[in-house]
Amino acid sequence: MDPHRSTSTPRTRRTRTERQLETRHALIGAALAAFTRDGYHGASLDDIANDAGYSKGAVYSNFGGKAELFLAVLDHNLEALRGDSWDPFEAVDSRATEPSGALPQSTREAAAYLHGFGLATLEFIATAARDDTLSQALRARVQVMVDAYRRVAVSGRRPDDPLPVDDVAQLMAALDQGVSILALSGAGSIDGPLMRAGLRRLLTGTTGDADEPPPAGADGASLLPDVERVRRLISDLPEAPPPHHTS
Amino acid sequence: MDPHRSTSTPRTRRTRTERQLETRHALIGAALAAFTRDGYHGASLDDIANDAGYSKGAVYSNFGGKAELFLAVLDHNLEALRGDSWDPFEAVDSRATEPSGALPQSTREAAAYLHGFGLATLEFIATAARDDTLSQALRARVQVMVDAYRRVAVSGRRPDDPLPVDDVAQLMAALDQGVSILALSGAGSIDGPLMRAGLRRLLTGTTGDADEPPPAGADGASLLPDVERVRRLISDLPEAPPPHHTS
């Protein structure tokens, strides 16, 4: 089928690094799905590898282990928070509790994804905190979230606020995380407007009900990314990785 | 050694329910230690049972499984939050980040316990949320925390606050949880005074720096109990359960 030299078949015959990058990508995609569906501990590396069309060897060849694989998935999700381009106002506020809202089908799906991945992240945080190396890696990721809120706090705070910006940013980030926990544990009923009201109180110290528009900008920077971002991430990834020799 | 009938040996020969209660107690104690040390997934039922002086069969005879055992430990910890007798002002504020403070030895130890058990609880929340039955059980426990804050919010809020009490209570509970997450992930540096300042902003909507005394009362109702409570819980439990036939 190919009388010429090897250079003429770019489809099947790829460079080694190309293939490996493709493998990484496929594994991350399968891992995102599996962690979301089954949780961090619940997801098995065998499943992930098989779903991606590879064997477990591929996982250990590309990542240090389960934890590093998860960090790679998390990084993929956190990308949007890095850098100044992120605008908190863009975020939709369906992050909290919208299990039966009026969201369109695809977004509903994304919300389910979000919920699942949020749980997995929580699980990972609790696990990683016991390991020094992972703990440090995690700290950096949490810092990304706090930094995102810091940018919001810098522009939105009152000039006479006695609290340092960094403190306010941390409080806002904490509220964000806490809302996620309440939502994920199914106990809370904090919706977007209420969360904004809470953030506003932390930021400006003014009372006001949930329906007022946000004063300077604050919404969902959480480690658990918002629905829109998740939608993008999902559609980003290759659905079906290249078929592979199974045996 | 005992010429009389069997009724005269109350030490070795106990009623069946007595023994079982003792077993439950010992298992809960060992489980608290193990979960704290190794996390929810990291702790093994074999270890817990052996540490308590029993075999795994005792666990499954007394509890439905690992999850139910954890819930029993959690309930033991949450007891203090139930009922109106709990006063948030009593709580010490070393819950957040006091890894190297000037705390006395025993309290330092308790703080380590607290940290570990907090992580385990986080892990459990993330896991339990995937199971309908556990999810419901967990929801009830989270509600205990929110209720505790609700009592604080009822007495501490301003009469003209446009937000409903329940909303404020949830926001405060959320901040509490979030602070725990940041602390547990090692990224945050929110101490007691700062947390109180945040809670005050949520409660009264007034600005003010971290050093002001709390306005109406608010501190640490978290699912992750405060240090003092943990100390009590630890000393509550029997250190060494009754020796048992190992084989």
Added chain:
DNA sequence: AGTATTCAAATACTATTAGTATCTAGATGC
């Protein structure tokens, strides 16, 4: 009192899974 029953806990076993050690075939370098 003595015998039958019950059930807390022990023992034995299964299935699953993270991680490791080894191997192989296809890509890369000369």
Added chain:
DNA sequence: GCATCTAGATACTAATAGTATTTGAATACT
């Protein structure tokens, strides 16, 4: 076109939650 190198496959180990079965001491019954 041959030697090397490595991504990924295969085979194996150790650990552990849960299940099935067994046992012996406490209870109930006569």
